Amino acid sequence: MKKRRIGLLFILVTLMGSLATPAQGRAAAPNPPPGPDRFTVITVNYTAFTWWMATWRGSEVVCSVVVDHEDAPTPDEIYRDCGGVIYDDWLAQDPCIKKKPSTCDGYYIYPVSSEVIEKEIPTHLPEASAWLTLEDCVPVVSLSTNICEAIPKLVITGQEPLPNETIIGVEGTLDGEPFYCEEAVCKLPLQPTDEDGAALELWAWSSYGDSSPVFTGQVRVVQADEGDPDQLYWYVDVLSSQWQGEPLATCAESWQSFPPVGGPPEWLSTPLQSEELSSDIPYTYLAANLILQGAVDARACVDGGLIPGGGVNTCGLEASRPVVVEWQNRFDSLIFNTSQASGVPARLLKNLFARESQFWPGIFRATGDVGLGQLTENGADTTMIWNPSFFNQFCPLVLPSEDCGKGYFHLDEDQQLLLRQGLISSVNATCSDCPLGLDLTQADFSVNVFAHTLLANCEQAGRVVRNLTGTAPGDTASYEDLWKFTLVNYNAGPGCLGDAIEGALGQGRALTWPDVSSFLPEACAAAIDYVNDISQ
Secondary structure (H helix, E strand, C coil): CCCCCCCCCCCCCCCCCCCCCCCHHHHCCCCCCCCCCCCCEEEEEEEEEEEEEEECCCEEEEEEEEEEECCCCHHHHHHHHHHHHHHHHHHHHCCCCCCHHHHHEEEEEEEEEEEEEEEEEEEECCCCCEEEEECCEEEEHHEEEEECCCEEEEEEEEEEECCCEEEEEEEEEECCCEEECCEEEEECCCCCCCCCEHHHEEEEEECCCCCCEEEEEEEEEEEEEECCCEEEEEEEEEEECCCCCCCCCCCCHHCCCCCCCCCHHHHHHHCCHHHHCCCCCCCCHHHHHHHHHHCCCCCHHHHHHHHCCEEEEEHHHHHHHHHHHHHCCHHHHHHHHHHHHCCHHHHHCCCCCCHHCCCCCEEECCCCEECCECCCCCCCCHHHHHCCCHHHHHHHHHCHHHHHHHHHCCHHHHHHHHHHHHHHHHCCEEEEEHHHHHHHHHHHHHHHHHHHHHHHHHHHHHHHHHHCCCCCHHHCCCHHHHHHHHHHHHHCCCHHHHHHEEEEEEHHCCCHHHHHHHCHHHHHCCCHHHHHHHHH
């Protein structure tokens, strides 16, 4: 969608206190401002251990290696102090196992001395920052938006982490118009925008002599009629990494995409309480599993209520109905709480589980898909790559912490495989010696895993759009359609999504769900029903 410029009028009369004023009356600030410039040098005492590298023949010292630990120098330290030629020879040499070492080729190292000395360490000091909130607005958590009775002020608060230093001003532009406040707290009057919002840049000045980084964002102020002709309300949304109000709709900031005015559609929403997630759909696959595991007595039905292929007949479905209804709602509280913690819409999570597994948290029809959300090895790979915060939490449960610190891409193939298999195992509730053949504690744990897997897919889908269009995902697709692209990514993979978007762009089509879905390759076409089913 093309960004349309909107004119934002700023108050031109003299204002007192922290209310923002136009910047024309002060000296022009650097463009861009200097940003953080905070380095200092600290002096510390440490013990330096000196080692010599010598030849076996003649014991000729060829280099000195100084390290800050008692153990022998590491290969990297030998390379640093002795150079590449000696390092290569030392690394490739055969072990010296002769009775007379003086007849061996190559080098050996030995400790020489230690002493306490000083060294200077350059240190980066924490930088100034600026944060955003609204004044006189009521956040509506269930809608992921702010509803205001009048147009509010955007409150920008500069923050200085260094002692004895202060924020001396806040500056920036809103829709291209400059503003400046000579205090740490700046209250910026807003004006109505169109549905694309207005671009925001801001930074804080410090008495240290530098500025914070330049932060960016998008502010939308749109009036809406809530059914009372005597009272119109304003929906105000802020997309920025510096936003400190109630969280905006999930993935909106990453995609730079506002949800629809008034909040996202119902399938991308979270109700006010878990009971509102309740459903009573007669799931046949769930009914068959409940009968097979003895949770439902269908012996009065023909063939025990089952049909070949793992299905259930009409009698079996009717006999299992009360248990099916109870079972499909047993995860509602967990889904609701996980949504509150992760931001993933609760109704999206429940719809996903309904489509993927009908809430049976084992292995689906003996395939490789596992758990409530039917995780595959490719899906586990996506989670590890595109949700680094989840990787940082999960990896130490499987691998040594020091290996996890390298990041997923720096692990070797065997370690990556162990992580993928560990994640799949964590969502597989199948248990041969458990009641109903399920470990329900494992099933409960998996709800959080699938929420983070969805977040990983929203990041990957956004990157696919960004790479193919060269712009922020929100510039070319709506918030709702970006979630539908995310579901394609989850179900069919980024290759299918990329092919469909390339096809639409190649034909000059808009990146809407109807247009993009029409270009899904035949092998990926099942994703259309998948997305439409979840987003009903």
